Amino acid sequence: MANFYNDNKDLKFHxxxxxxxxxxxxxxxxxxxxxKYDYAPVDFEDTMDSYEKILEIVGEISGDIIDPNAESVDxxxxxxxKNEVVYARGTQENYxxxxxxxxxxxxxxxxxxxxxxxxxxxxxxGELVSRADAGFANIWGLxxxxxxxxxxxxxxxxxEFLPRFSEGATAAMVLTxxxxxxxxxxxxxxxxxxxxxxDKEKDxxxxxxxxxxxxxxxxxxxxxxxxxxxxxxxxRGLSLFVYDRTDQAVVxxxxxxxxxxxxxxxCEMVYTNAPAKxxxxxxxxxxxxxxxxxxxxxxxxxxxxxxxGEAAYREALKYAKERVQFGxxxxxxxxxxxxxxxxxxxxxxxxxxxxxxxxxIDIYKAYNYIAEDRSLTSDERKEAKKYQRLADVFxxxxxxxxxxxxxxxxxxxxxxxxxxxxxxxxxxxxxxxxARITSIYEGTSQLQVVAAIKGVSAGGYLNRIKEFxxxxxxxxLEYLRKILQEMTSEYEAMVxxxxxxxxxxxxxxHARRLVEMAGNIIIGYLLLQDTMREEEFRVTAELxxxxxxxxxxxxxxxxxxxxxxxxxxxxYPN
Amino acid sequence: xxALKIIVLAKQVPDTRNVGKDAxxxxxxxxxxxxxxxxxxxxxxxxxxxxxxxxxxxxxTLTILTMGPGRAAEVIREGLYRGADNGILLTDRKFAGxxxxxxxxxxxxxxxxxxxxxxxxxGRQAIDGDTAQVGPQVADKLNIPQITYAEEIVDxxxxxxxxxxxxxxxxxxxxxxxxxxxxxxxxxxxxxxxxAKLLMKYKHSKTVTxxxxxxxxxxxxYQTRPYLKIEEWSVNDIEVEDRALGLGGSPTKVKKIExxxxxxxxxxxxxxxxxxxxxxxxxxIENHTIG
Numbered sequence: 009m010a011n012f013y014n015d016n017k018d019l020k021f022h023x024x025x026x027x028x029x030x031x032x033x034x035x036x037x038x039x040x041x042x043x044k045y046d047y048a049p050v051d052f053e054d055t056m057d058s059y060e061k062i063l064e065i066v067g068e069i070s071g072d073i074i075d076p077n078a079e080s081v082d083x084x085x086x087x088x089x090k091n092e093v094v095y096a097r098g099t100q101e102n103y104x105x106x107x108x109x110x111x112x113x114x115x116x117x118x119x120x121x122x123x124x125x126x127x128x129x130x131x132x133x134g135e136l137v138s139r140a141d142a143g144f145a146n147i148w149g150l151x152x153x154x155x156x157x158x159x160x161x162x163x164x165x166x167x168e169f170l171p172r173f174s175e176g177a178t179a180a181m182v183l184t185x186x187x188x189x190x191x192x193x194x195x196x197x198x199x200x201x202x203x204x205x206x207d208k209e210k211d212x213x214x215x216x217x218x219x220x221x222x223x224x225x226x227x228x229x230x231x232x233x234x235x236x237x238x239x240x241x242x243x244r245g246l247s248l249f250v251y252d253r254t255d256q257a258v259v260x261x262x263x264x265x266x267x268x269x270x271x272x273x274x275c276e277m278v279y280t281n282a283p284a285k286x287x288x289x290x291x292x293x294x295x296x297x298x299x300x301x302x303x304x305x306x307x308x309x310x311x312x313x314x315x316x317g318e319a320a321y322r323e324a325l326k327y328a329k330e331r332v333q334f335g336x337x338x339x340x341x342x343x344x345x346x347x348x349x350x351x352x353x354x355x356x357x358x359x360x361x362x363x364x365x366x367x368x369i370d371i372y373k374a375y376n377y378i379a380e381d382r383s384l385t386s387d388e389r390k391e392a393k394k395y396q397r398l399a400d401v402f403x404x405x406x407x408x409x410x411x412x413x414x415x416x417x418x419x420x421x422x423x424x425x426x427x428x429x430x431x432x433x434x435x436x437x438x439x440x441x442x443a444r445i446t447s448i449y450e451g452t453s454q455l456q457v458v459a460a461i462k463g464v465s466a467g468g469y470l471n472r473i474k475e476f477x478x479x480x481x482x483x484x485l486e487y488l489r490k491i492l493q494e495m496t497s498e499y500e501a502m503v504x505x506x507x508x509x510x511x512x513x514x515x516x517x518h519a520r521r522l523v524e525m526a527g528n529i530i531i532g533y534l535l536l537q538d539t540m541r542e543e544e545f546r547v548t549a550e551l552x553x554x555x556x557x558x559x560x561x562x563x564x565x566x567x568x569x570x571x572x573x574x575x576x577x578x579x580y581p582n
Numbered sequence: 583x584x585a586l587k588i589i590v591l592a593k594q595v596p597d598t599r600n601v602g603k604d605a606x607x608x609x610x611x612x613x614x615x616x617x618x619x620x621x622x623x624x625x626x627x628x629x630x631x632x633x634x635x636x637x638x639x640x641x642x643t644l645t646i647l648t649m650g651p652g653r654a655a656e657v658i659r660e661g662l663y664r665g666a667d668n669g670i671l672l673t674d675r676k677f678a679g680x681x682x683x684x685x686x687x688x689x690x691x692x693x694x695x696x697x698x699x700x701x702x703x704x705g706r707q708a709i710d711g712d713t714a715q716v717g718p719q720v721a722d723k724l725n726i727p728q729i730t731y732a733e734e735i736v737d738x739x740x741x742x743x744x745x746x747x748x749x750x751x752x753x754x755x756x757x758x759x760x761x762x763x764x765x766x767x768x769x770x771x772x773x774x775x776x777x778a779k780l781l782m783k784y785k786h787s788k789t790v791t792x793x794x795x796x797x798x799x800x801x802x803x804y805q806t807r808p809y810l811k812i813e814e815w816s817v818n819d820i821e822v823e824d825r826a827l828g829l830g831g832s833p834t835k836v837k838k839i840e841x842x843x844x845x846x847x848x849x850x851x852x853x854x855x856x857x858x859x860x861x862x863x864x865x866x867i868e869n870h871t872i873g
Binding site: 042046047048049050051053054057058061062065068069073105108109110111114123 | 778785809
């Protein structure tokens with residue numbers, strides 16, 4: 009009888025952000041669907057009420073079904089039987105419950121049987137499922153593929169594939185190859201390349217080659233990145249295809265044995281003359297479609313990390329209250345309560361960043377869809393552009409910070425459990441293993457920095473920070489804004505300091521420090537805004553900003569005292 | 583096979599599983615205000631079996647029937663969110679104070695009025711009264727066979743329905759002709775979660791009484807979407823004799839209610855010695871906790 013939505017009031021708080029009024033009106037376009045679908049909302053309040061009620065269903069399934077199944081799913085894992093991936097019993101049960109509840113394909117528009125969910129609400133459901141079982145969240149989260157098809161595939165493909173999601177079709181994004189991990193441009197360069205050859209008569213491509221580390225590889229609907237252009241070696245030769253599992257032209261060669269997220273099958277797959285349809289235009293596979301898919305996936309990791317962080321924090325809190333040592337519960341010891349409070353603050357911090365990022369994505373995507381029906385006014389175009397830019401710089405920042413926080417919270421949670429946490433007896437050991445992947449897949453933390461540094465050098469972060477600075481703050485919170493302003497000046501100074509060296513390697517060397525400095529300021533402002541709406545966030549804002557300040561001072565000090573030649577000390581000779 | 587008309591009897595009950603200290607009033611009656619009103623748990627099991635039957639036999643319809651005060655319409659909405667087609671709220675001041683005899687009389691008369699039906703499902707018992715009498719009495723009054731303690735629908739065809747029953751010392755598979763009344767045990771599958779689309783479709787469904795307090799914003803859709811109207815029946819809609827209703831029609835009288843005060847502490851400290859464990863085992867056997 010646990011409900012993961014109702015037992016965490018921060019979710020309701022973030023769902024009811026003032027910007028939702030705008031988001032809902034863009035998503036529902038004057039509520040035009042109300043006349044066509046009996047389940048479409050008729051006004052703003054009705055939409056928000058539906059979001060809440062549906063999140064309650066997700067929260068209930070997460071608390072009552074997915075969470076209790078998590079341990080057995082982790083132990084059992086999926087199996088490869090006769091070239092078919094068979095999910096653990098609990099995984100099957102989870103997926104069936106979500107499908108029956110109408111929660112697969114929920115971000116799709118109603119004409120494809122979806123619920124037309126806003127990104128914010130969709131991401132929130134991801135956080136709920138992840139708190140219950142992060143490995144299962146992957147399988148369910150791959151409905152992101154539906155969104156990519158919706159954005160870029162032809163009408164015929166959309167009509168053929170998208171309604172299948174609401175019936176419970178599973179999906180996979182098939183990108184990685186043995187020699188193309190972080191560097192996807194290398195797809196089919198070496199080893200056994202995956203190629204696509206076109207049969208004009210049948211208007212079908214045939215895929216050949218090997219893919220590796222594919223989450224949920226045996227899915228019903230597979231989006232496959234393959235080289236369609238002969239004699240190319242870079243991103244421009246790659247296209248995106250959709251393969252239908254019913255064509256039976258793929259051999260699952262093996263399932264990986266992993267450290268964590270063990271319920272989620274990770275496949276090595278061989279495509280042999282596998283028929284596939286082209287999504288969108290040729291050559292745009294990696295450059296445009298996979299980039300978009302990646303951004304959704306990174307937002308998804310933000311949600312997964314936040315869910316994991318919440319789960320890890322709750323386990324630690326419960327244990328610290330119950331565990332008695334030296335005559336009192338260990339939560340009463342400063343060393344423990346500081347750790348716990350820091351975990352809580354980090355959790356709330358990443359959640360604020362998560363939903364802020366989701367709102368940006370909501371707005372610009374809604375504009376993109378409106379633009380399919382009518383041309384946008386110049387104001388609308390400007391706004392869409394603004395939010396798209398924000399989403400572009402906030403997404404890698406979110407992925408970086410949230411995944412690192414999830415890991416640190418899980419680490420500290422085990423620490424609070426002591427020896428008991430190291431045993432298999434408590435859920436925290438699973439949560440800890442599950443968290444580890446978040447800073448690796450969908451682009452490692454190091455690669456998020458590469459994407460995020462553009463927000464530093466092109467000023468995207470600073471512009472947003474300056475906007476935050478303009479916003480109204482109650483007099484009693486002024487002291488926190490003052491700290492953030494000081495942190496901003498320091499950040500600006502460090503950016504110029506690094507830029508003045510005019511050396512790319514030097515910039516790369518300090519990139520993470522600069523990105524994290526910006527992150528601390530941005531999250532500080534977000535928590536300040538949260539406090540303006542809800543006084544309870546004050547403690548979080550204060551603790552976060554104070555810690556952020558000292559972290560930034562340390563980073564600035566390191567940068568100021570580093571010279572170009574210092575890089576040589578780190579560097580390994582060729 | 584031929585589509586079925588299915589009825590589920592459901593009751594809104596106070597959540598006696600989560601009892602706080604103010605659950606009882608000083609006079610020994612249940613303080614309903616302090617307890618959340620919920621869908622009786624075994625009625626949810628009954629609803630699940632009914633939905634499974636509906637899934638199995640294409641074209642079947644499922645109606646929720648509940649007797650209670652106006653707010654019991656919530657039970658019907660919960661049914662609609664999970665796949666019921668419609669519902670009837672049987673509500674009237676004259677039903678107040680009904681025991682199981684008066685309740686089953688009112689329900690049976692309502693079902694008669696609903697005319698043809700094939701299968702009636704009900705939870706084995708409700709968590710407020712725990713009598714397990716209403717289902718069997720309704721079957722008796724309708725003069726149809728009954729199957730109690732059901733946990734699984736094994737099969738159904740035009741002639742019969744085959745049910746697995748959960749008994750104390752095993753299971754039993756029985757078949758019955760239709761129409762039939764089936765009471766469902768908690769060992770049957772948990773009820774499926776609410777469906778998101780159905781929830782959005784039916785969340786503005788209301789009885790005529792509820793509509794009077796409805797926000798004006800949604801009156802328009804209420805009036806244009808007939809499926810949002812939840813039937814509300816009173817004694818005037820069914821053929822009943824007043825003297826058999828409510829308190830007057832209820833031969834069961836509560837003679838005395840006692841508050842149970844737990845005297846023993848809930849926890850006991852034992853040393854991990856053989857004799858302490860031995861004593862504990864003896865105590866548990868003596869008070870019939872085990873054995």
